Amino acid sequence: MRPFLKITFFILFGSNIALGQISVRLFNYRPTGDLGFVMKPLFSAEIGYQQSFDGSRIRGGFSLTYLHMKPRMDVFPVTGLLTDGNGTRVLPGEQSFQKYNLGQLFADMDFAFVKQKNFNVFMGGGIIIGAASVEYKANVPPVIVETYQGGGILGGLRFRLGTEYLVNDNIGISFTANRNIFLVADPAGIFWANDYGIGMRYSFD
Amino acid sequence: MKKKSYWIIFISVLTLTSSCRKALKDVNDYFPKIKTVSASIQNDGTVLVEGEIDSEGAAAIEHIGFCCSTSQNPLMLASQITTIVKGTKFSAIYSGFDYDSVYYFRSWATNHYGYSYGNILSLDSIEAYHVYPPCTNTMNTVSEGGGQPLATYTTVGTPVNNIGYWEFAAATYTGPSSVNFSFGSNLTTGIYTTTTNTSPGSGEAHISFNDGFISGTLNSGSSVYVNTIGSGIYDISICSAPWQYNSSTFYFNTRLTVHG
Numbered sequence: 080m081r082p083f084l085k086i087t088f089f090i091l092f093g094s095n096i097a098l099g100q101i102s103v104r105l106f107n108y109r110p111t112g113d114l115g116f117v118m119k120p121l122f123s124a125e126i127g128y129q130q131s132f133d134g135s136r137i138r139g140g141f142s143l144t145y146l147h148m149k150p151r152m153d154v155f156p157v158t159g160l161l162t163d164g165n166g167t168r169v170l171p172g173e174q175s176f177q178k179y180n181l182g183q184l185f186a187d188m189d190f191a192f193v194k195q196k197n198f199n200v201f202m203g204g205g206i207i208i209g210a211a212s213v214e215y216k217a218n219v220p221p222v223i224v225e226t227y228q229g230g231g232i233l234g235g236l237r238f239r240l241g242t243e244y245l246v247n248d249n250i251g252i253s254f255t256a257n258r259n260i261f262l263v264a265d266p267a268g269i270f271w272a273n274d275y276g277i278g279m280r281y282s283f284d
Numbered sequence: 285m286k287k288k289s290y291w292i293i294f295i296s297v298l299t300l301t302s303s304c305r306k307a308l309k310d311v312n313d314y315f316p317k318i319k320t321v322s323a324s325i326q327n328d329g330t331v332l333v334e335g336e337i338d339s340e341g342a343a344a345i346e347h348i349g350f351c352c353s354t355s356q357n358p359l360m361l362a363s364q365i366t367t368i369v370k371g372t373k374f375s376a377i378y379s380g381f382d383y384d385s386v387y388y389f390r391s392w393a394t395n396h397y398g399y400s401y402g403n404i405l406s407l408d409s410i411e412a413y414h415v416y417p418p419c420t421n422t423m424n425t426v427s428e429g430g431g432q433p434l435a436t437y438t439t440v441g442t443p444v445n446n447i448g449y450w451e452f453a454a455a456t457y458t459g460p461s462s463v464n465f466s467f468g469s470n471l472t473t474g475i476y477t478t479t480t481n482t483s484p485g486s487g488e489a490h491i492s493f494n495d496g497f498i499s500g501t502l503n504s505g506s507s508v509y510v511n512t513i514g515s516g517i518y519d520i521s522i523c524s525a526p527w528q529y530n531s532s533t534f535y536f537n538t539r540l541t542v543h544g
Contacts, residue, residue: 110307111305111307115308116311170361
């Protein structure tokens with residue numbers, strides 16, 4: 080079993096389930112910066128374990144998501160520079176992405192700075208770990224002719240603001256906005272993204 | 285507690301909204317937007333191409349220039365000229381055209397995100413405006429001055445590119461046995477300036493001749509009028525160009541047609 084799946088299994092069905100808090104969140108993931116130039120926004124889901132604010136202003140949680148990203152252009156126009164005896168020339172080329180998928184695990188802490196009986200407003204942050212699976216072709220002859228298949232681990236942070244409405248003792252509905260920054264090892268890059276989503280936390284207690 | 289909460293909200297909002305540019309709606313807005321404004325033939329037969337930047341895109345322009353080809357869709361590497369931007373405008377000069385071809389000019393620009401092209405402009409029958417010598421010598425004749433009779437060229441050589449110099453010789457039976465022309469750049473319509481340097485620079489010409497025991501070289505600073513009158517055909521005139529023999533000054537006149 081792959082480590083990613085093992086961790087997933089642990090999160091969903093491991094010791095935390097004994098605490099009886101499961102959360103599901105649907106969100107719109109919007110890459111920004113250079114990632115926002117290359118990849119389209121997408122919808123995805125996050126599933127995991129999340130504590131309630133019962134008796135405390137602080138809660139923790141774990142979750143995971145999978146992002147199947149699609150490029151904004153079939154072929155991106157890219158350039159290279161060639162300097163030789165004839166001087167320096169700007170070379171036209173192209174790059175296309177066949178695959179750009181991210182698996183991410185989150186470990187978060189939230190602080191409820193507004194805490195009422197059925198309503199909480201919280202901010203939080205957490206760490207991101209995961210992996211990227213990437214496939215692309217870059218062609219700027221004669222300086223770059225590259226076909227890449229692979230990927231690497233990723234790590235980062237996310238910060239968030241959210242509200243939660245407690246429908247009853249077992250169900251909480253939340254809206255959360257996250258700001259993500261993560262570093263992918265290979266192909267190397269620092270990326271930013273925002274996501275906005277609606278979540279539901281269910282307590283088995 | 286309330287004050288702390290405001291600070292927390294403030295920092296959170298700042299974190300969520302800052303640090304990184306929101307993705308632009310239209311991916312094409314990341315690239316420079318430029319246009320090829322004009323391509324105009326100059327007096328000397330070169331073409332001045334001008335462009336203008338409508339938008340730099342999502343990052344500063346890194347390289348900008350033009351390409352030119354006889355293909356209807358010139359690509360960046362075709363006769364590429366990179367240039368600099370003055371305000372929002374940029375320009376370049378192309379030369380060395382074949383009169384019988386149609387040429388297509390296009391601007392291009394690059395930034396951090398990639399590159400884009402401007403529109404394509406075309407020109408055909410590119411040639412320099414005629415230059416008009418101040419005299420009208422008889423075609424294919426030469427006079428070295430000093431009372432010598434007008435001589436007719438019997439042979440006119442074909443210009444050859446001799447390591448950067450366009451050279452040819454012409455001969456007469458009754459006048460100079462050879463008149464040697466050496467141009468420092470490709471023959472094209474324009475006014476060249478004579479030089480005594482046997483290695484003329486661009487826009488210069490070295491003219492010398494032999495007539496029996498007499499040999500002469502035209503002084504520096506006279507004009508040589510060259511008109512392109514067909515594909516590879518040139519009409520060359522020299523009007524009263526001084527040259528020295530011993531302590532005397534004589535005046536050289538000629539007009540001839542050369543087939544390149």
